[in-house]
Amino acid sequence: MRRPLVAGNWKMHGTRASVAELTKGLRQQAVPAGVDVAVFPVLLHVADVLDGVSGGVVMVGAQNCAVEPEQGALTGEVAATQLRDAGCKLVLVGHSERRSLLQESDEVVVRKFAAAQSAGLIPVLCVGETLAQREAGETLAVVGRQLASVIESLGVDVFRQAVVAYEPVWAIGTGLTASPEQAQQVHAAIRAQLAAASADVADGVRILYGGSVKAANAAELFGMPDIDGGLVGGASLNADEFGAICRAAGN
Numbered sequence: 001m002r003r004p005l006v007a008g009n010w011k012m013h014g015t016r017a018s019v020a021e022l023t024k025g026l027r028q029q030a031v032p033a034g035v036d037v038a039v040f041p042v043l044l045h046v047a048d049v050l051d052g053v054s055g056g057v058v059m060v061g062a063q064n065c066a067v068e069p070e071q072g073a074l075t076g077e078v079a080a081t082q083l084r085d086a087g088c089k090l091v092l093v094g095h096s097e098r099r100s101l102l103q104e105s106d107e108v109v110v111r112k113f114a115a116a117q118s119a120g121l122i123p124v125l126c127v128g129e130t131l132a133q134r135e136a137g138e139t140l141a142v143v144g145r146q147l148a149s150v151i152e153s154l155g156v157d158v159f160r161q162a163v164v165a166y167e168p169v170w171a172i173g174t175g176l177t178a179s180p181e182q183a184q185q186v187h188a189a190i191r192a193q194l195a196a197a198s199a200d201v202a203d204g205v206r207i208l209y210g211g212s213v214k215a216a217n218a219a220e221l222f223g224m225p226d227i228d229g230g231l232v233g234g235a236s237l238n239a240d241e242f243g244a245i246c247r248a249a250g251n
């Protein structure tokens with residue numbers, strides 16, 4: 001049985017004051033014992049959030065890390081080892097906003113994935129197709145290629161200590177959600193691709209769905225056999241809404 005994970009991607013949102021409020025609200029949420037919960041604040045707020053959630057069950061992750069795992073001369077970047085030292089447990093790699101707006105290539109994503117793992121962080125590998133790609137019938141090919149770049153460079157076993165997040169780009173922040181069946185089809189394909197290399201890796205890896213997840217649609221998404229939780233953007237900025245999503249993952 002895979003343990004569900006609900007991850008809140010706070011993106012570039014918040015001030016110290018609003019983040020303190022959100023963190024306080026998060027602590028007040030009843031989270032089912034069988035569910036893992038993580039939040040990903042902007043780096044500047046990571047230490048405050050770690051303080052705010054200390055003693056609780058919520059893990060803290062970063063939204064990005066440098067391609068180099070160790071500290072060094074790389075102005076403006078943060079190394080995975082530094083994230084780990086600060087108390088982060090996970091890191092997002094390959095989020096579509098970074099792939100598209102910051103031109104992160106599969107090769108860069110692979111390096112960040114490797115850097116994260118070498119520092120003892122769990123990478124959350126984000127994959128997903130654009131609307132044009134979906135309409136052209138390329139969804140499985142695009143997602144398959146993004147996943148293959150990691151498998152081919154690093155081997156399938158790296159997914160023993162990683163999470164995959166399927167996030168159709170057209171569903172991110174748009175209010176459009178993939179239907180549970182659409183999402184399940186892609187999740188099943190991701191798992192099958194991993195299974196072709198290792199059945200037990202495929203069986204153990206958590207595959208999250210992301211893209212306009214909210215309390216109202218979480219239960220039916222999480223009810224699909226290959227959906228093991230969610231990567232939640234907008235709705236994770238409201239503690240009660242996020243708490244409700246976490247509870248939906250426990251049912």
Ligand code: PGA
Pocket residue numbers: 009167171172173174175210211212213231232233234235
């Ligand atoms: P959204 O974002 O829930 O606001 O659609 C999801 C994400 O980008 O991780």
